[in-house]
Amino acid sequence: MTWFRVDDGLCGHRKTRRAGLPAMGLWTVAGSYSSQQLLDGFVPDWFVTTWPSGRKHAAALVTAGLWTAAEHDGDQGWQFHDWEQCNPLPPEFKRAWIPSALRELVVSRDGLVCGLCHGVVEGSDVHIDHVVPVVHGGSNDPVNLQVAHSRCNLRKGGRVR
Ligand SMILES: [Zn+2]
Numbered sequence: 001m002t003w004f005r006v007d008d009g010l011c012g013h014r015k016t017r018r019a020g021l022p023a024m025g026l027w028t029v030a031g032s033y034s035s036q037q038l039l040d041g042f043v044p045d046w047f048v049t050t051w052p053s054g055r056k057h058a059a060a061l062v063t064a065g066l067w068t069a070a071e072h073d074g075d076q077g078w079q080f081h082d083w084e085q086c087n088p089l090p091p092e093f094k095r096a097w098i099p100s101a102l103r104e105l106v107v108s109r110d111g112l113v114c115g116l117c118h119g120v121v122e123g124s125d126v127h128i129d130h131v132v133p134v135v136h137g138g139s140n141d142p143v144n145l146q147v148a149h150s151r152c153n154l155r156k157g158g159r160v161r
Pocket residue numbers: 114115116117118119148149152
């Protein structure tokens with residue numbers, strides 16, 4: 001479970017007044033949905049239309065400067081303004097995605113040798129392990145990355161060693 005945060009300035013903000021209570025109702029349930037689905041502040045149009053006058057309230061949120069029209073993976077919808085600053089994704093939800101160029105760099109540096117058990121890794125079994133796991137603040141800096149067997153990487157999980 002994640003939390004959708006509402007700061008204590010919301011009650012007195014001019015954007016809130018401008019949007020009005022019904023639109024702020026949509027803002028609240030949509031924020032909860034976007035947080036639950038890890039959509040980083042995107043709200044799909046279909047979700048909005050499941051609420052009475054949903055599109056009208058969405059338009060009011062755009063006019064008030066709380067939302068902008070947006071697209072996410074081909075879906076039309078809306079984006080919360082300043083979502084990243086207000087609702088940073090907890091580290092345990094951050095995806096440890098490694099771009100292919102970075103992956104190739106690590107493999108060419110380490111060769112097909114597992115950094116965890118030092119065994120030889122089949123090319124198709126290569127995982128890139130974060131030496132300091134992402135949940136502990138480890139980054140995608142190449143010095144924090146090493147080649148690993150998929151089984152060794154998965155066994156290690158969120159542990160440092
Ligand atoms: Zn291994």
